[in-house]
Amino acid sequence: MPSLAGTPAEAAPVPPKRERRKEARPGELLAAALELFVEKGFAATRSEEVAARAGVSKGTLFLYFPTKDELFKAVVRENVSGRFRELNQEFRQFEGSSADMLRTGLRLWWERVGATQASGISKLIMSEARNFPELADFCQHEVIQPCQELICWILQRGIDRGEFRPVDLRYAAANTIGAMVFLMMMKHSLAPCLPHDQRLDPQRFIAAHVDTLLQGLCVRPHGVNDAPAS
Structure with a gap:
């Protein structure tokens, strides 16, 4: 008799880690940018710093925010x-x-x-x-x-x-x-x-x-x- 809890194959699929991370990136980038803008000001904040603080590449930052x-x-x-x-x-x-x-x-x-x-x-x-x-x-x-x-x-x-x-x-x-x-x-x-x-x-x-x-x-x-x- 099959288990009432279902088999592992029947459980809802869990998105791969990379997929979940990609969905979260815009919010993480905005949070990192807010921190740096407040800490250093607009002129002194570099795009590379925002990307590094968010844990992504500079290219990923520009994918969401070109400038x-x-x-x-x-x-x-x-x-x-x-x-x-x-x-x-x-x-x-x-x-x-x-x-x-x-x-x-x-x-x-x-x-x-x-x-x-x-x-x-x-x-x-x-x-x-x-x-x-x-x-x-x-x-x-x-x-x-x-x-x-x-x-x-x-x-x-x-x-x-x-x-x-x-x-x-x-x-x-x-x-x-x-x-x-x-x-x-x-x-x-x-x-x-x-x-x-x-x-x-x-x-x-x-x-x-x-x-x-x-x-x-x-x-x-x-x-x-x-x-x-x-």
Whole structure:
């Protein structure tokens, strides 16, 4: 009688090691490139180093990403701009107040980008944008503009619902984003050199930032100056 567990010949075939490895290579290359771009910057990172760190040949790297520019763009799309698309989709179904949406948005931004190695891309863009205007333009369209549009949409939602007072959306969004960029820049520059008790706690920083924003944004009854509830 045949075994209920089946014979080895009946088991699902296991892909050869080389085949599994080939499928994993694009992700490994992007991870290696992110590490090196954050560690060394765009200009100093060589394609050979990315391939070596990913454990593949330079030819394999060029098979997936023909130029270093294309590799960088893929890293940004994978680790940063894709997060904004996720947030846009999630917030279309958000049912809470606009204050809660703003608070949630900045918290998720930190969890999905700021707390990860991808936060180092902000420092890279700031330091090398003038030397690589094409990549700066790419980041403007793929990262900065979608981020501004999302924040403006949240602020406009609050204004339309009577929760926020009318403000200059462009500059209010810039104020909102600027503090988050500062937090990521600190993480990859001065913070590692500071004593632990002098480093900013990201969650407390974000909570204080949102509280300050809402003090200026929220509509309150005349004469009421209390801070909005957290």
